[in-house]
Amino acid sequence: MTIDFVNLTTENLADEHLCCIIRSKKPHQGIDAKRRWLFDRLNEGHVFRKLNAKATVFIEYAPLETAWVPITGDNYYYLYCLWVSGSYKGKGYGKSLMEYCLADARKKGKSGVCMLGAKKQKSWLSDQSFAMKFGFEIVDITDNGYELLALSFDGTTPKFAENAKKQSVESQVLTIYYDMQCPYIHQKIEVVKQYCETHGVPLDLIKVDTLRKAKELPCVFNNWAVFYKGKFETVNLLDVAYLERILKK
Incomplete structure (x- = not known):
């Protein structure tokens, strides 16, 4: 079976859809923010590969050294997201995308590929059970159930930065760290802001806008x-119901 995929580049980025939120030419603030974030990342070796169709079928990964996550390791790729949804599931697209990533890593002489997981699968993280079918293994953990999975080619392994295991901040108010890597982030921020304004809930939104800030975060982060x-609660993007469960604690 021949599958038609396309990799985003700085040349085609403005014209290709970004899979997560498929729109026409109408402006979408989350997509526009993602394009701006991705433009700089592509020059760092970041890869966004997608099915050449209006579908949510894509993989996104980057050299660990320039990946905006508090994970350390030498010569690894970090897999941000592998997503196949709807009627495209079960047709081999996920397998093709993962195999492309692994082949790319080997071709580039990488030591392996790693990704964020959790003891209990989180809805906004790639399916770690699928990754394990390719040989990914748990190589580091936090005491609240987050896991670092890796497929090592040379026996070396990455690990969570020590600051990522802190999992606490001094502020007692609802605090959210975010970057613009995901097109859904903009609308989720608006949902949280509106809820907090309506209900008088103090909120501190902290934009992670540099690689250094991302590497120094006091928790795991995608x-x-x-x-x-x-206390650190989750890497999941929030809807109102999830936010209310957190605020009841």
């Missing part, structure tokens, strides 16, 4: 992290 009463 593009979003929530704290409440000083």
